[in-house]
Amino acid sequence: MTPSLPVVALPRATGNGIVGRGEGWLSLDRDLRDSDGDRWYWHVRLTDADGPVEVRMARPGLIGGFGPAISRDGGAHYSWLADRYAVRDRFIVDVGRGEDVLISATLPYGRSDLHRFLDEAGEGMERTTVVLSEAGRPVPFLRLPAAGRLRSRLVLTARHHACEAIGSLVLEGVVLGMLDLRRNGVEWAAHTEVAAYPIVDVDGAESGDQGKARRPHDHNRDYGDVNRYAAVRAIRAAPLFDDVPVAVLDLHTPGLIGPLEERPFLVASGDAGDEEVVSSFAAGIGGGPQADPAVMVFDEPWNSTSGEGARCFAAWARNHPTVRLATSVEYPNAVVRGMPVSRGTAVRFGRRLADALGRVLD
Template sequence: MICIDRDFPGGNILVESIGDDAVILHPDMRDTEGGWFYWAFRLRGAAGRTLDVRFAPNTPIGMMGPAISADGGVTWRWGNESFTNDSFKLTVPADEDELLVAFAPLYTQSHLDRFLAARASVGGWQRHVLCRTRKGRDVEWLALGAPATTAAHRVVFTARHHCCEMIANYAMEGIIDGVLADDATGDWLRRQVAFCFIPFADKDGVEDGDQGKNRRPRDHNRDYIGESMHVETAAIREFLPRWGGPNGVTAAIDLHCPWIRGHYESMIYQVGREDPGVWGEQQRFGALLEKTSWPGSLPYETADDLPFGQAWNKATNYSGGMSFSRWSASLPGMRLPTSFEISYSLVKNVPVTTDGARAFGRRVAQALAAYLSS
């Protein structure tokens, strides 16, 4: 008998009906204002069968169809059968009785723990607790590189302000590996730069499988104004100025994923700031990033960066509060407050893979060394 559930970290699905070989589903919006497209379910009892999976009334299928894992979410592949914006065919191999099927490759606490455990022998990093969520989970921050009190530069990376944007974490893994690498880039970064990595700005949302985007009454990436409503953003606002100390923070880079499909959803880009000086720094960093290379990396071109005032990047989009990137621009010493949007599924006709996102992260580390040393 076919069984579909969401009882695992990151799970999100509502089942409308299950027939012989057809299922009708839709994402659980929970406290999201309007609609969004994150979903992830576990499928059992369908080995050797071909299913017709449909979503109603939503259209939450991305540009590569569903992401599928046969090992509990450790590795992922894209489905290779027909799909539309609201449906896909899924042929389950006879030897795969349990699958995770999701909008894109998931990344939860277990992925971070596995990543860090594999680098325990490398050293050069420390794990700290930033705060505890309302549900009792630890929100970690990772210290890499030189001590913050003596480093020439202090740099912050954040991800999952919108908890559904999982590809950002795979890119963050690549950045961390770039800092830890036994090469000229890693050596320079560890000697000259203090790093603070915050992998999960909305830890409860990540583990619970929330949408996160447009969370009522205010999502985490609009919570950097007035009195923060979320304990994680309040902790970040208190911690980073103190961590930066008298010399401040040089760069703050927030990693995101965009909308489900479309022109800007098919690339990696920086979200341009309205301040001409900051936009100039973003363009300088982007030019350096474009010159980098790493085998298997997702492509990036500076020309794809989205200037302020174009497409969705307008003042009206920020009326619901203040983003991390805008707030971080006010930190003492700040030169590069920026954010990246990294496609969930397809970048310039290159399918997004977890390794491709990690490889892009290695390029970000290279570009950061070039930016800070010039």
């Protein structure tokens, strides 16, 4: 007897996937939409089967080391299916009668997750809409004003690449870390304003797009002469880079599986002195194997202050004389040095970043 197959749909938000039906199994592929290349993000909803469902991936590299992330409570919590690290091309998930199961390549993060964070921790933070996205969604902007005299500013961005959900969790950690430093009376943190764009490509994140490598270019290559996206135009025009010393952390995630994808790293450029600045910041992060980041130098035109054409946010930011540090921070999507990524590991890493910023802004 072939097992009954579930009803398959995309979740209301952050959904992505192309599902086919075999004899007693489902096939699943990521939906590239308008992206190019080797993308990995998917997030689908299975309902109403009769026990175990076999899911076979359409290509390699679509499952992290601990299997897919699964939620049985409507997306409030996700946990990894497997206890042991393995390279997989299929998995089996239980879906009962009337049950609703969300499965994803990573821990998805959309606007409802941001609202949850702000409800829990947002006291003292100003929430503003500076601009509407192409689809009319508010691009979220958070501001934690300096207590007393403004001496420096921290600019945080996540989701220049829509699918890189863990970047938003790391951003939560940096904000929580800054709040803690203030509570503990750390002076530089009290006098530092925090300006944060937790979901830059809000349309892409809500729609479940890959976002990275969009044609003709994505949000993080939109800082050259041509600015396609409303969010990017708003960030460029924001009065964040004109007065006091600034640190910029642009939060990303790499791919899903493999040695390069399973450890945190900071991106330095070939700009004069930049590797030294990024390395000094990185050395202050520490925090053991799950946090301690590598530094990788990407000496490419898109990462250069003098680059023409499609340039990334960090390179654009470094052109301002006020900017002391501007780096892309990469934290893994599924596995961090052998351990499963969780909200806890990502937030802890973000807190370490906040601590280390004293080296830059104090």
